[in-house]
Amino acid sequence: MSQNISSDYIKELRLRTGAGMLDCKKALQISEQDIDAAVQYLRKKGLASAEKKSSRIATEGVVDSYIHAGSRIGVLVELNCETDFVARQKEFQQLARHISMQIAACQSVQYISLDDVPENIILNEKAIEASKDDLADKPSSIKDKIIAGRIEKRLKEITLMNQAFIKDPNICIQELIKQHIALLGENIKIRRFTRFILGEGLDKKEYNFKNEIESIIS
Structure with a gap:
């Protein structure tokens, strides 16, 4: 835990996670200067605190x-x-x-x-997907899953x-x-x-x- 940590590593980790300098240094010490492992450590700690502030x-x-x-x-x-x-x-x-x-x-x-997408927009997208020819012969259970997947993708877009x-x-x-x-x-x-x-x-x-x-x- 007393190992010297590169300032470049600390800077990179701060840019990638937004965490404080001391937290980044501690994460790099725990992960033995493995950047990806340090990111995971800080996401469990740093981003959890961001969730609390978001309200x-x-x-x-x-x-x-x-x-x-x-x-x-x-x-x-x-x-x-x-x-x-x-x-x-x-x-x-x-x-x-x-x-x-x-x-x-x-x-x-x-x-x-x-949360900002109006319900009528979602319903309209569902109606469009449900009417597509490639779903006409699909069983209802499969059809519903395909529609749900396409709607999720569309809303993210x-x-x-x-x-x-x-x-x-x-x-x-x-x-x-x-x-x-x-x-x-x-x-x-x-x-x-x-x-x-x-x-x-x-x-x-x-x-x-x-x-x-x-x-x-x-």
Whole structure:
């Protein structure tokens, strides 16, 4: 337990788990500097503490914006924490930026979590899956299992918290949030977001330039 622990190992473990420096050092000592084993140890401890914090009220935070290159996609997101002190921390503001970029990159995302998906959307998805031709001859028990699996997959596609983090596909957005709860010591919530796509919802008139020129000449 008195072994010297590499500062690079501690830094990597903090980035991967969001745990405190002393906890990371202890985890590396226990795991004999095995990073993966240390991650597992800290998930049982550090992320469990994040779960407890997740029920606390978060009314401070930031509204972050992201405009993608070319200015054709823009995102506004409200990220909440418990205090203005944490809202001003670099790590919290960087998290808001990462989430904004995630929303811009994942255009199928419509809701924050599974709890936010309206019941009528779920029922509609079930009706669509149930009517597909490849299930017509399946026994009811098998058909129900296939539909349930497809619905689960579909709902994950449209919810932000279930998306793989674009900067580290080994974790999802929900895990990223938990890491920052453990790191900053406060509850963190994505409250709402809006995505703007240039021209979305407009009827775009298509021009036939050849016919237009001929019409002008005649």
